[in-house]
Amino acid sequence: MLKRLRENKSAQGTLLATPTMLWMIGLLIIPLLLTLVVSFGQRSPDGDVIYSFSLDNYIRLFGYSTDCDNGQASCFDPLYLQILWRSLTLAFNTTVLVILLAYPLAYFIARAHPLRRNTFLFMVLIPLWTNFVIRVYAWMMLLRTQGVINLGLGWLAGLFNIPFTPLEMLYTPGAVLVGMVYEFLPFMILPIYTSLEKIDNSLYEAAADLGANGLKTFARVTLPLSMPGVVAGTILVFIPVMGTFIVSDILGGRQVILVGNLIQRQFLDARDPTFGSAASLILMIMTLIVTYFYTRKFGFGEEIVVA
Amino acid sequence: MANEFAVELQDVVKKFITPEGNELNAVDHVSMQIKNGEFFSMLGSSGCGKTTSLRMIAGFEWPTEGEVYIEGKAMGRTPPFQRKVNTVFQSYALFQHLTVFQNIAFGLEMEGAQKDEIEKRVKHVLEMVQLTGMERRKPKQLSGGQQQRIAVARALVKVPDVLLLDEPLGALDLKLRKDMQLELKALQQQLGITFVYVTHDQEEAMTMSDRIAVMSKGKVQQLGAPVEIYERPANKFVADFIGDSNFFEGRIKSLSKEEAVVFIPDLNAEVTGIPVSQGLVNGEEITVSIRPEKVLISEKPMNQNTFSGKVTNTVYIGTDTHVYVDLMGKRVKVFEQNRISRLDPGSFYTVGQDVTLVMMPENVLVLKKE
Amino acid sequence: MSHDPAHLTIPWKGVCGMNPHRRHPFIFSSAMLVYVFLYAPIIVLILFSFNASRANVTFEGFVPTFSDKVVMDGSLVKASPCGPFHWFCELAKDKDVAEAAGNTLTIAIVSTLVSSVIGTMAALALQRYEFKLKPFSQLSLYIPIVIPEIVMGIGILTLFSQLFGVINGSLGLTGDSRLSMGLGTVIVSHIAFSVPFVTLVVQARLQGFDKSYEEAAMDLGANEWTTFRRVTLPMILPGVLSGALLAFTLSLDDFVITFFTNGPGSTTLPIYVYGLLRRIITPQVNALSTVWILTVFSVVLILQWLQTREAKQH
Numbered sequence: 001m002l003k004r005l006r007e008n009k010s011a012q013g014t015l016l017a018t019p020t021m022l023w024m025i026g027l028l029i030i031p032l033l034l035t036l037v038v039s040f041g042q043r044s045p046d047g048d049v050i051y052s053f054s055l056d057n058y059i060r061l062f063g064y065s066t067d068c069d070n071g072q073a074s075c076f077d078p079l080y081l082q083i084l085w086r087s088l089t090l091a092f093n094t095t096v097l098v099i100l101l102a103y104p105l106a107y108f109i110a111r112a113h114p115l116r117r118n119t120f121l122f123m124v125l126i127p128l129w130t131n132f133v134i135r136v137y138a139w140m141m142l143l144r145t146q147g148v149i150n151l152g153l154g155w156l157a158g159l160f161n162i163p164f165t166p167l168e169m170l171y172t173p174g175a176v177l178v179g180m181v182y183e184f185l186p187f188m189i190l191p192i193y194t195s196l197e198k199i200d201n202s203l204y205e206a207a208a209d210l211g212a213n214g215l216k217t218f219a220r221v222t223l224p225l226s227m228p229g230v231v232a233g234t235i236l237v238f239i240p241v242m243g244t245f246i247v248s249d250i251l252g253g254r255q256v257i258l259v260g261n262l263i264q265r266q267f268l269d270a271r272d273p274t275f276g277s278a279a280s281l282i283l284m285i286m287t288l289i290v291t292y293f294y295t296r297k298f299g300f301g302e303e304i305v306v307a
Numbered sequence: 308m309a310n311e312f313a314v315e316l317q318d319v320v321k322k323f324i325t326p327e328g329n330e331l332n333a334v335d336h337v338s339m340q341i342k343n344g345e346f347f348s349m350l351g352s353s354g355c356g357k358t359t360s361l362r363m364i365a366g367f368e369w370p371t372e373g374e375v376y377i378e379g380k381a382m383g384r385t386p387p388f389q390r391k392v393n394t395v396f397q398s399y400a401l402f403q404h405l406t407v408f409q410n411i412a413f414g415l416e417m418e419g420a421q422k423d424e425i426e427k428r429v430k431h432v433l434e435m436v437q438l439t440g441m442e443r444r445k446p447k448q449l450s451g452g453q454q455q456r457i458a459v460a461r462a463l464v465k466v467p468d469v470l471l472l473d474e475p476l477g478a479l480d481l482k483l484r485k486d487m488q489l490e491l492k493a494l495q496q497q498l499g500i501t502f503v504y505v506t507h508d509q510e511e512a513m514t515m516s517d518r519i520a521v522m523s524k525g526k527v528q529q530l531g532a533p534v535e536i537y538e539r540p541a542n543k544f545v546a547d548f549i550g551d552s553n554f555f556e557g558r559i560k561s562l563s564k565e566e567a568v569v570f571i572p573d574l575n576a577e578v579t580g581i582p583v584s585q586g587l588v589n590g591e592e593i594t595v596s597i598r599p600e601k602v603l604i605s606e607k608p609m610n611q612n613t614f615s616g617k618v619t620n621t622v623y624i625g626t627d628t629h630v631y632v633d634l635m636g637k638r639v640k641v642f643e644q645n646r647i648s649r650l651d652p653g654s655f656y657t658v659g660q661d662v663t664l665v666m667m668p669e670n671v672l673v674l675k676k677e
Numbered sequence: 678m679s680h681d682p683a684h685l686t687i688p689w690k691g692v693c694g695m696n697p698h699r700r701h702p703f704i705f706s707s708a709m710l711v712y713v714f715l716y717a718p719i720i721v722l723i724l725f726s727f728n729a730s731r732a733n734v735t736f737e738g739f740v741p742t743f744s745d746k747v748v749m750d751g752s753l754v755k756a757s758p759c760g761p762f763h764w765f766c767e768l769a770k771d772k773d774v775a776e777a778a779g780n781t782l783t784i785a786i787v788s789t790l791v792s793s794v795i796g797t798m799a800a801l802a803l804q805r806y807e808f809k810l811k812p813f814s815q816l817s818l819y820i821p822i823v824i825p826e827i828v829m830g831i832g833i834l835t836l837f838s839q840l841f842g843v844i845n846g847s848l849g850l851t852g853d854s855r856l857s858m859g860l861g862t863v864i865v866s867h868i869a870f871s872v873p874f875v876t877l878v879v880q881a882r883l884q885g886f887d888k889s890y891e892e893a894a895m896d897l898g899a900n901e902w903t904t905f906r907r908v909t910l911p912m913i914l915p916g917v918l919s920g921a922l923l924a925f926t927l928s929l930d931d932f933v934i935t936f937f938t939n940g941p942g943s944t945t946l947p948i949y950v951y952g953l954l955r956r957i958i959t960p961q962v963n964a965l966s967t968v969w970i971l972t973v974f975s976v977v978l979i980l981q982w983l984q985t986r987e988a989k990q991h
């Protein structure tokens with residue numbers, strides 16, 4: 001028996017991979033398939049799933065509504081399309097902002113003295129180790145009408161004798177954007193740092209030797225070579241932002257509803273798992289499409305694993 | 308050691324599926340018998356299946372067809388740790404997380420040797436490779452040559468029946484390489500262990516080996532002592548691969564018991580009195596070859612086996628001068644030893660000079676066409 | 678290239694990358710601003726855990742005095758047995774927090790252990806063996822990276838609720854014996870999202886070592902298990918440890934998957950905090966955050982210290 005196994009390398013490989021594959025199939029692939037099946041089902045009055053094949057949920061997502069003001073049987077209601085669009089633009093804006101903030105810092109760390117590099121990197125990781133929920137809460141404290149930022153602004157205004165009314169920042173789309181940027185910033189810094197750090201110093205020397213000045217070196221050498229990091233970071237930021245619901249829940253209040261909130265409410269408050277499943281599949285397809293076109297353009301960064 | 312042969316490959320085939328999805332016979336019906344106590348080399352160009360053959364002896368790969376015997380026992384799918392052979396890896400594969408001592412002791416611990424015995428044997432083998440006092444170092448803290456010796460020591464401490472070496476000197480510089488060649492050879496003679504040595508360096512194989520298997524495209528082209536392989540190459544590949552050769556296409560004109568007359572159309576001439584091996588037929592198309600150093604340049608014409616031509620180029624390389632001679636449009640290489648100083652330009656052939664080449668029949672080889 | 682010294686110096690000085698450790702003022706100042714952005718919220722958070730104001734909207738100063746009993750003035754704490762550390766004491770008395778902390782740790786430890794072991798096994802299989810389902814296995818590891826967590830979360834929720842529904846129904850289970858969401862479902866789900874990360878990290882480490890080390894060990898007489906224990910594992914241990922650390926932090930930090938898979942009695946700290954945020958927020962939440970941050974920070978510091986000490990010994 002043991003001898004047989006010893007002689008069968010392929011069986012050994014399969015055996016070693018089996019536990020992980022059980023998990024991957026049982027808790028990733030089967031749930032995804034189940035979501036697909038449920039999304040075609042219908043909601044029973046007490047919130048259970050009636051298995052059937054109906055496209056109702058998808059039709060509803062794309063704007064078909066039977067709950068109309070003017071007594072019509074059906075009408076176009078862009079509510080859910082607006083939610084999808086809002087999520088997409090928010091994810092896009094967050095990613096751009098995060099790149100703009102992360103790049104200089106990553107560059108700074110990568111060019112820092114080797115002995116200090118780890119400390120600087122460590123300082124990026126520390127906020128990441130405080131809990132996700134706690135980080136949102138921190139921003140809640142900062143952004144409140146009587147919160148720290150308004151307090152600081154008021155104090156500044158007082159110094160210059162300018163009349164000051166506290167800004168209403170919490171429960172606005174801006175608050176959600178800031179919260180998202182803050183939550184996912186480290187996920188961009190790390191891969192960009194990794195790819196910048198890999199660039200050999202001789203390349204900079206070669207660029208200078210060939211007559212490139214600082215800006216040109218950056219544009220022609222540094223930036224292209226760090227693109228894998230930016231790509232990996234984008235994937236690590238864009239996808240989770242698309243699906244996150246706590247940030248908008250806490251910092252956006254009832255103002256900013258994203259796909260994540262929509263899905264979560266279907267499962268917990270509205271008790272319509274079929275509609276939630278459909279929304280969740282649409283969300284997944286949206287991220288897959290964006291990721292596909294994005295990585296096809298720029299390649300799939302291996303930095304993902306490093307981070 | 309009851310068996311005459313330390314290692315025997317019987318009609319061994321190893322197939323790989325390449326990443327492109329094709330089937331590749333990396334080793335193609337190879338048979339060889341490696342005698343106890345000999346220094347045996349596998350020589351061949353890159354990709355000819357040397358490493359794969361060695362790995363099948365070590366047990367890292369299993370033959371697709373055929374059988375490997377070690378000390379007369381069929382190995383089948385016996386795992387490496389149950390074979391009494393040890394390997395010196397090309398990249399040394401010294402365990403970076405262990406010290407030199409721990410690396411060498413590793414194999415002895417696997418045998419379940421006692422602590423003091425291990426210490427004694429490690430010390431002994433370190434003396435053998437002249438690296439006493441390095442026990443506590445990590446492999447990274449050694450030079451390439453020292454790492455190489457540790458790799459040899461680690462394998463030798465197990466006193467294997469056969470030591471397998473896969474291009475063990477590949478990473479060393481030329482000078483160190485030459486020193487290590489002699490050292491390894493001396494070590495082998497002193498210990499009397501069978502060495503199976505893989506290299507693509509013919510000089511290295513010639514220097515060290517008792518016998519050489521010349522391989523190409525997964526097949527053994529010739530197996531024999533260095534002098535046999537050089538003086539009596541079995542085919543055109545071997546004659547070309549080992550050393551330098553001039554080749555001419557020819558036809559057997561007449562054949563007696565010992566001698567043959569060969570007609571060479573390119574030169575419109577015949578060579579007489581060539582000693583022949585068996586298996587040739589009258590009228591057969593063959594290839595004639597002669598080593599450049601065995602072609603003689605003569606000032607005055609002689610009557611038999613001489614050819615007149617013009618010098619087209621001379622290259623001075625220190626020990627020899629290579630003279631290129633045009634014989635009726637065919638270029639012939641001649642190596643002349645520099646027995647006298649060539650500083651005086653008048654002392655040697657000049658381009659355009661008419662010369663006569665002499666090919667002594669006993670130096671001319673008749674090679675069958677494949 | 679000319680040897681005119683002026684020619685040499687111009688590009689040399691101008692390139693911000695040239696002098697490797699030179700700080701370009703723009704880079705330096707924007708980097709520092711980003712650090713401020715990263716740390717300001719955390720510092721405010723910690724400061725407010727000492728707030729005397731129960732409403733915790735503005736900072737009303739530290740709880741001023743120590744006393745036998747808690748003295749309140751409206752929503753202001755005037756005195757407390759713990760003084761400025763009033764909210765930490767409150768926190769320590771909170772049974773829910775203790776339970777949530779226990780759950781969080783249990784889940785993180787168990788899921789890290791399991792995912793490290795099976796993830797390392799899978800990495801070995803993917804890096805050292807050929808087998809039929811290898812391309813599929815490799816690909817499936819990227820699923821959790823490319824789909825949003827919430828999709829995975831509701832998928833698992835649907836799976837468990839349907840599965841438990843079927844099992845409870847067919848076995849006629851009632852009351853306490855009914856299968857339901859709890860620690861078990863959370864742990865199993867945490868393993869699911871940790872395992873790909875462990876596998877990929879260990880795989881990357883394995884890539885750095887070719888097979889010849891393992892072959893050398895076998896050549897010297899070590900069987901498969903001994904080879905793994907004495908050669909492969911020591912070589913990949915740093916990879917396994919960083920994979921495990923990653924799994925641990927992912928588990929500690931996880932909110933979404935836990936949110937959808939927890940049940941009565943399996944509340945974790947993030948879930949507990951989230952619950953509080955939607956109701957009344959006292960500085961106790963800040964105290965909890967402070968304790969959390971300091972704990973994680975010191976654990977990481979200790980690990981780092983151990984690692985550098987290890988590295989120095991070699």
Ligand SMILES: Nc1ncnc2c1ncn2[C@@H]1O[C@H](COP(=O)(O)OP(=O)(O)OP(=O)(O)O)[C@@H](O)[C@H]1O
Binds near residue numbers: 324331360
């Ligand atoms: N695991 C493998 N899978 C597929 N093909 C392989 C494998 N190992 C070797 N080969 C192929 O088998 C052939 C022989 O390889 P081998 O390593 O034995 O050559 P070699 O004679 O040692 O060459 P070199 O001198 O370059 O080391 C090569 O064409 C190689 O590409």
Ligand SMILES: [Mg+2]
Binds near residue numbers: 357358359473
């Ligand atoms: Mg080889």
